[in-house]
Amino acid sequence: MITPKIIKREYKSGFKAEIILKPHFYQRFFGIIIDFGSSDPQKVAGSAHFLEHKLFAKKDGDISSQFEEIGADVNAFTSFNETMFYCSGIEHTPKMIDLLFRLVGEPYFTKQNIAKEAPIIEQELAMYQDDPMWKVNNAIMTSMFGNSNLGTEVVGTKESINQVTKQNLTKVYTENYVPTKMQFVACGDFSDNQVRTILRQVGKLQTKYLADRKDVSTPVSQPVGELSDQVLQAKGNSKAFGLGIRFKNFKKVLSSSDLTQILLEIMLESKLSVMSPWFEKMRKEKLLANPLQISVNYTRQGDFATIFGVSADNQRIIEEIKRVLTQPIDLNSEQYRFIKENFVLQKKEWLARTIRTMNNLSYFAIEMIEENLDHEDLQLNLLKLQTMGFEEFDQICQKLMKDSTICSAYLNSDKEEQ
Amino acid sequence: MTNITIRKNKKFTTAALGCFLRLPLTSHNLAFASLLSRLQSNTSMLYPQIAEQTRRLADLYDLQLDIMPQLFGKEIILTYYANFVEPTEVLDPEYVCQEIIQTISEIITKPDCTPEMLAYAKRQLEDDYRELMEQPANYAIDQFFKLWYRDQPDYAENFMGPIDEIQNATVDEVNRYIESLRDVPVAVIGMGRDHQLMTKLAKFYFTQAGIIKNFQTTGLTIPANKNLIEKVDEQGNAQAQLLMGFGINHTINYQEQIVGLLLSQYLAGDQSSKLFSKIREELGAAYAVEASCFANNSLFLINAGLDPDQVESAKRVILNEIENLAAGNVDEELFKKAQKALYRNTKIGLDSQNWQMGQAFRGELFSDYLDFDRETAIKKVTTHQLVSFVQNLFFNESYILK
Numbered sequence: 141m142i143t144p145k146i147i148k149r150e151y152k153s154g155f156k157a158e159i160i161l162k163p164h165f166y167q168r169f170f171g172i173i174i175d176f177g178s179s180d181p182q183k184v185a186g187s188a189h190f191l192e193h194k195l196f197a198k199k200d201g202d203i204s205s206q207f208e209e210i211g212a213d214v215n216a217f218t219s220f221n222e223t224m225f226y227c228s229g230i231e232h233t234p235k236m237i238d239l240l241f242r243l244v245g246e247p248y249f250t251k252q253n254i255a256k257e258a259p260i261i262e263q264e265l266a267m268y269q270d271d272p273m274w275k276v277n278n279a280i281m282t283s284m285f286g287n288s289n290l291g292t293e294v295v296g297t298k299e300s301i302n303q304v305t306k307q308n309l310t311k312v313y314t315e316n317y318v319p320t321k322m323q324f325v326a327c328g329d330f331s332d333n334q335v336r337t338i339l340r341q342v343g344k345l346q347t348k349y350l351a352d353r354k355d356v357s358t359p360v361s362q363p364v365g366e367l368s369d370q371v372l373q374a375k376g377n378s379k380a381f382g383l384g385i386r387f388k389n390f391k392k393v394l395s396s397s398d399l400t401q402i403l404l405e406i407m408l409e410s411k412l413s414v415m416s417p418w419f420e421k422m423r424k425e426k427l428l429a430n431p432l433q434i435s436v437n438y439t440r441q442g443d444f445a446t447i448f449g450v451s452a453d454n455q456r457i458i459e460e461i462k463r464v465l466t467q468p469i470d471l472n473s474e475q476y477r478f479i480k481e482n483f484v485l486q487k488k489e490w491l492a493r494t495i496r497t498m499n500n501l502s503y504f505a506i507e508m509i510e511e512n513l514d515h516e517d518l519q520l521n522l523l524k525l526q527t528m529g530f531e532e533f534d535q536i537c538q539k540l541m542k543d544s545t546i547c548s549a550y551l552n553s554d555k556e557e558q
Numbered sequence: 559m560t561n562i563t564i565r566k567n568k569k570f571t572t573a574a575l576g577c578f579l580r581l582p583l584t585s586h587n588l589a590f591a592s593l594l595s596r597l598q599s600n601t602s603m604l605y606p607q608i609a610e611q612t613r614r615l616a617d618l619y620d621l622q623l624d625i626m627p628q629l630f631g632k633e634i635i636l637t638y639y640a641n642f643v644e645p646t647e648v649l650d651p652e653y654v655c656q657e658i659i660q661t662i663s664e665i666i667t668k669p670d671c672t673p674e675m676l677a678y679a680k681r682q683l684e685d686d687y688r689e690l691m692e693q694p695a696n697y698a699i700d701q702f703f704k705l706w707y708r709d710q711p712d713y714a715e716n717f718m719g720p721i722d723e724i725q726n727a728t729v730d731e732v733n734r735y736i737e738s739l740r741d742v743p744v745a746v747i748g749m750g751r752d753h754q755l756m757t758k759l760a761k762f763y764f765t766q767a768g769i770i771k772n773f774q775t776t777g778l779t780i781p782a783n784k785n786l787i788e789k790v791d792e793q794g795n796a797q798a799q800l801l802m803g804f805g806i807n808h809t810i811n812y813q814e815q816i817v818g819l820l821l822s823q824y825l826a827g828d829q830s831s832k833l834f835s836k837i838r839e840e841l842g843a844a845y846a847v848e849a850s851c852f853a854n855n856s857l858f859l860i861n862a863g864l865d866p867d868q869v870e871s872a873k874r875v876i877l878n879e880i881e882n883l884a885a886g887n888v889d890e891e892l893f894k895k896a897q898k899a900l901y902r903n904t905k906i907g908l909d910s911q912n913w914q915m916g917q918a919f920r921g922e923l924f925s926d927y928l929d930f931d932r933e934t935a936i937k938k939v940t941t942h943q944l945v946s947f948v949q950n951l952f953f954n955e956s957y958i959l960k
Binding site for chain 1: 608641846
């Protein structure tokens, strides 16, 4: 696997930049990531996301329009611990970088423009709320993390969206949009000269917009919810269910949280994937037809996994999943043999996944800057995984899973009750 | 002469191989194509257990094989699309092109329909269909097309064909369907670093009768019948779905398709696009608005998820804007932005293997498609052409799901 060339720079302010070279690609991608997201401390839930929307407003109108004038595309997203603004185009590199820094560095909040944004974000929330799987996910997150910011939808609630004011947006902005918590990424086919020019320009712009800002450290809490099993009344026919696993012992493996995440995903896949003896049994008993959606996440506020699926008998499948995840595995069992064999396949899969990532320039750039923000190294983690033996993997996973708590939720259709 | 074309891969870390079968769109063909796709995604004669086939693909560095029917106007394209890591990326002596292409061809050309696996595929599709329809956006699009093609039921299914036909299919019927596919036109398209070797292997493994049949077709566009219908359904959702369909009054050529794409961009492509700014920014009624040109269906579709109290206002905005454009009132600045965005998307599309494969496929299906210079065409579009395109639209359907 040939890894792309990366040039990194750290400025005096603590602001960091990295340029990833992707020869032969037309797209030029630029982004600024902020180490602050929806589950981080903020008085009103959803403020980080509201801020992401509202930074597009400038005194001279929506800044998107200026990106569009030069043929560039601009967007942003908010996740649990990050907010990212990014743009891409095929030309006008200096102008795109100028605009990106202005987007992130020059807030313009007014009572009017905040009031105007609230109904738009309410519609974003409504769009999610109509999805049955969202209801299950929301119930599980609240069950794991209570009504904390992590337990609440990234965009906030209908009530919190309307509680956002100029004052609290300004507060979260000044406390979090500081050079030590921000990084720049560029990805594309740049010459050596262009790399130097970009790094010089970024240096000037971070000084212009960010240099005087200082990091305000805020205590991080680890909220815990009731971790219950819930039955959700629903108006439709959906048979969606989900489980949440709240890890108590999520620790870095070989100095990497990412590697911990990967190992846990491999472990869960090994027990629950369509190839597993367990799935075959569930399939034959008509409890499952389609694969489960499994994901492991780590955040400053708590570490967890979610498992989603649909089943004709939600109550039973939840019990079966809990059983297969918690019961000890007999070393002479078919399941143990499968997990051992599957570990080899999973190593191949992760290698392939990394190789594939490189083809999608935007995705790759976002992945790389997120890794950088978390002090992780994608390639090194892949190497650590490839050299890990099964026994080591098995022991690590047992420790990571120890004392974890499982909660669940499923939809109960009112039509079925009738 | 066979319909096999493998191009040189110059910049991607993965290779791609697509096998496409062309057959007429009927609701029966679509239902059975969906069923067969699911069957083949699970097992095949050489890999009769789900775990076996999945393991085989995982062992080939997680070879991704997507099997699904795609609709192109009056035709179904039964699509087998494989994406795999280029062997030179991993340098594993057992991971070679011959093994990869042989496996792909075995799964594609040797389907296996047993009563147990048929029942399982049905359950999978039933689950998928039920969960898809529980999402208001999907339900609304399904209903929209059922109304749009209310007089042509063979074209009315948008997701997987009639679910009752899927539920009632027998093993014999599926096997007859598989047999009938042995004769339909087939094209194999690919992209790899060693494209010459891939070509030789594809010629060796894909030898069905259809590979020498004419894959290209004309007349697949479904004309739009002028017959306005407006319908509102109530589900009590948090957000209302509004879908407005405009018929295109003739079969549009490649240049007009570019104009259609430009109109989509002008109306709903970016933040400052016309409907985005009017419905989202001015009314505060939506988070997103979309506009799409379905050239093969003679349909220009505008849709949005909206505050239920603002649906009528949004509908008026859309109708006014279309009327406005038809009267020749084009926002020149916005037109230029849309043109630049479309050009950018086309250029950046070349950075995507899937996009390049999609273009190559259209080159096989449509006559002279690859000779058409899209980039130049985008640059040459005029406001006059945009107005003329809109003048050829007629409002034909409004579907609202609340």
